[in-house]
Amino acid sequence: MSEPAAAVGPRKWYSFTLSQQIVIGLVIGVFLGWWLSGLDPAAKAQWNKALVVVRDVFLHLIKVMIAPLIFASVVQGFAGTGDMKKAQRIGWKSLVYFEIVTTLALVVGLLAVNIMKPGVGVVLQLDQAQSTAGLAKPQTWDQIILHAFPTSLMDSMARNDVLQVVCFAVIFAVAVIAAGPAGKPVLDFCGSLTQVMFKFAGIIMKFAPFGVGAAIAVTVSHQGVGSLFTLAKMIFTLYGALIVFVVFVLGAVVWIAKVPLKPFAKAVREPFTIAFATANSEAALPKAFDNMEKVGVPRGIVGFVLPAGYSFNLDGSTLYLAVASVFVAQAAETTTGIHFSIGAQITMMLMLMLTSKGVAAVPRASFVVLVAALESFGLPTAGAFLILGIDALLDMARTSVNVLGNCLASVVVARWEGEFDDAKAAAYAATPDPKP
Known part of the structure; x- marks a missing residue:
């Protein structure tokens, strides 16, 4: 039972919650990066080396807990119900929701890029020998299916391959249910491991303001404040489209599903901020796990x-692919005069609906899928490398x-299953943020 709000007492003015500390770290990191961008290359390199160490220590500690946390949570959650039909319902409901929302993300991206036309007037240097030989190839649909089933759990965990760990954990949970009483010790172990990993995450999150600040400082120092003005229309189009998607599409989902907005906003603000600053979904996963359970x-x-969802519900990445691919098509039309029709754009979007599903398993993720889409439709890959210059800013969003x-x-x-705990959500919203 949580401590009553009255017992917590007033917080001293100089005592900040973890969320506030992360935001402060983000702001300080931006100013530090701006200051570093004006230094001479040697001095900046020394500062960046130290900041990269701080950033990577945080990310390494976060990544080391991903596989055991996912495995234990899935097994304990699924096998704890003892109900196979329920596990199947959760699976197909999730996939149906993922497909609908990611399709809407592509539609929003396609509309935004055709209205704003960020690529019109951008001239591509088609004589540049841009090589894509070093990039991994995106997976076809059959490879995506095969990739989901691991040949070695240890290898999957070592690579933090989320999809393979989930697939193994679901099948393992089925086996635990089938084992009956013999599976009880395994279930208890997974429950204990989940709790320990949440405590582990709580310890690591105390370091989050430093990791987040270092990550954003490195990004700004490399890109420079001037990068905000380079290809500004492309940046504005993507950020604007993402805001429209969040407000209207995800907002409609919140309204239809009757999601309690205040508790949800409180639960998601820290994972969102960490993901934005580090441009790394894995860094936000442990906190998202913990907060979503707290909110009901x-x-x-x-x-x-x-x-x-890390493999099948990448709303931001699929919207980015729609904007980036048509941006390159518009720039190619400016350069070559060859028009890329709406019909061709829709065909490309249909292809991206499939290829983006495997984006989490592809090195250099969205950029690789973008290059593949451009090559498939005969568009110059030089456009992708032009975007690569501002990709750090786009990746954060x-x-x-x-x-x-x-x-x-x-x-x-959870709401669809009739298992969302509104009372728990209300209590979570009313509970003051604890001091870290």
Whole structure:
């Protein structure tokens, strides 16, 4: 039982919650990065080396807990119900929701890029020898299906392959249910491991303001404040489209599913901020796990929906692919005069609906899928490399929306199952933020 609000007492003016500390770290990181961008290359390199160490220590500690947390949560959540039909319902409801929302993300991206036309007037240097030989190839639909089933659990965990860990954990949970009393010790172990990993995450999150500040400082120092004005229309189009998607599409989902907005906003703000600053979905996953359970989503649903969403519900990434691919088509038309019709754009979007589903398993993720789409439709890959110059800024936005969309998906599926705890959500919203 949580401590009553009256017992917490007034917080001293200099004592900040973890959320406030992360935002402060973000702001300080931006100013530090701006200051570093004006230094001479040698001095900036020394500062960046130190900041990269701080950033990567945080990310390494976050990543090390991903596989055991997902495995234990999925097994404990699914096997704890003892109901196979319920597990199947959660699975197909999640996939139906993922497909609908990511399709709407593509539609919003397509509308935004055709209205704003950020690529019109941009001239591509087609004589540049841009090589894509070093990039991994995106997976076809049959490879995506095969990839979901691991040949070695240890290898999957070592690579933090979320989809493979989830697939193994679901099948393992089925075996635990089938084992009956013999599976009880395994179930108890997974429950204990989940609790320990949440405590582990709580310890690591105390370091989050430093990790977030270092991550954003490195990004700004490399890109420079001037990068905000380079290809500004492209940046504005993507950020604007993501805002429209969040407000109107995800907002409609919140209204239809009767998601309690205040508790949900409180639960998602820290994962969202961490994802934005680090441009890394994995960094936000442990906090998202913890907060979604606190806000009233059962552990079994959180344990399946959040990890599965990392492969099948990348709302921000799919919207980015729509904007970026048509941006290149518009720039190519400016350069070559060859028009890329609406029909061709829709065909490309249909292809991206499939290829984006495997984006989490592809090195250099969205950029690789973008290059593949451009090559498939005969568009110059030089446009993709032009975008690569501002990709760090774009990645921050699309990654944070990915995390937001997956957190919302867990609440929607819980509501769909009739298991969302409104009383728990109300209590969570009324509880003051604890001091870290």
